[in-house]
Amino acid sequence: MALTSSTRTGSAQPESAQTGAPVLRLDDVRVRLGNTVALGTLSLSVEPGQVVGVVGPDGVGKSTLFNTVCGFVRPESGQITWRGAALRPRPHRLTAVGVARTLQGVGLYGGLTVLENVLVGSAGVPRVPAVPAGRRAGVGVALLGSARFRLQGAALRELALDHLSRLGLGEYVDADLAAMPLELQGRVVLARALLAGPELLLLDDPAEGLGAAEAAALAGLVRSLPAGTPNAVLLATSDSEFARRACDRVVHLEPDASDAPGGHSH
Template sequence: MKAPSGETSAAGHRLALRGIGVRFGGLTALDGVSLDVAPGQVVGVIGPNGAGKTTLFNVVCGLVRPTSGTLELNGARLVPQPHRLAGLGVVRTLQGVGLFRGLTVLENVMTGATCTARAGFLSGLLALPRGDRDERRLREEAMALLERFGVAGYAAALPGTLPYAVGKRVALARALAARPRLLLLDEPAGGLGAQDIEELAELITTLPREAGCSVMLVEHHMDLVMRVCDRIAVLDFGRLIADGTPDEVRENPAVTEAYLGAEAEETPFAAEATPLAQEAAA
């Protein structure tokens, strides 16, 4: 898979989280989390189950309102609202596939690009006035993305007929069709086989350069995280316990303790024997 070559050559948005806290009743989901995603960086968020990773993502997306702390986008205060994020260049993928089941693959990818069009494909679905020139451009751009992702042969297919790995590629293509400046990937490797994960890793590493976006991802596949991320943030019980380069995080005893009680041979980094991990360590 190859990232699209968009018109924007800049390296993407800067996201800053400062002292983010979230409480659900008596439960503290996040406790004073501060994190930066610099332009052009790929930043991973990892941690054991229940550490607060999804809550942190939902704060950035506006699905959860923090009880304390602030967010900034390019130095300006950000109060995320889900329906306005795409217009700010912030796009999120879902843990699964999340495609519109009643639309074809091509139409799904076209919906991702409507936020950059003056008159978009969605207006056509709603029988609203639209520009034929815009719609032709959307179709051409969407088809080009499908070709780059190697799934152009599925353009006329419905999501329910797709192999899971193909559906994940289509979902990523739809996200990139929106020309994000900050791309939020929620477990992008979930459910994928080894070869698909290899191709995904190759894609993610090219995004800052070729798509002009910063990337923040939550992922459980540690070999993928260690290869593609410039920095890794580790959460445990809602607190940030480590933030550094992959090598720094790998050697951090607090991370080992958080995962498996300091049994180093059982940490998520100890069994890095896949081709991805071997390449990252080379």
């Protein structure tokens, strides 16, 4: 058996987490890329209010799992369910469905401020609450703005500031991103993803490159995320200690010699 899971005991969860349908569920999903089984047969569910971790060594299929949930690759078998209904994911529909994803590596723009980097995540934001326009839109808006972005710039900026504050970055709003430590850059990536207002946040290797103390701090932050937006988190990591700290439940993926190279099964 190459897939095991463990549940943190005593973790506080909202009532809806115990009674609601899973936000995301995978049943016997298997992915083949060329001649390689990139993701062996996998079943898992992410319940409302939960942080679920997928842990395994490099090459075991973590990114393939995320690419499958996002619709970049199609499973050769198995079913993906979103809030109880079958889902055939499409990358361009992800934000509308309620999924946001961070990429492995931070993927930020060194020439922009922290706030401007977060506002880059506004493309495709389905709706924003109306707030009085009053703040200057800033260079990021001018650089990156579509007509929609300009129309909603003030509201998006307010949302971005809220998320930055929530993530402990309130004093870094106008900071030069390139001068910030990696740990804080990781939080900027989180704020950008949160700007889309996702129900499910997918975090691909969020602790990559961090030292033990920084990873522990990030784990605490991730653990506190499911509180409305997002409603749940699915993260992939090769760092089992990070997963233990950050997650309510951990699914371990291991290469399985009985499968094709790179695959695993349970």
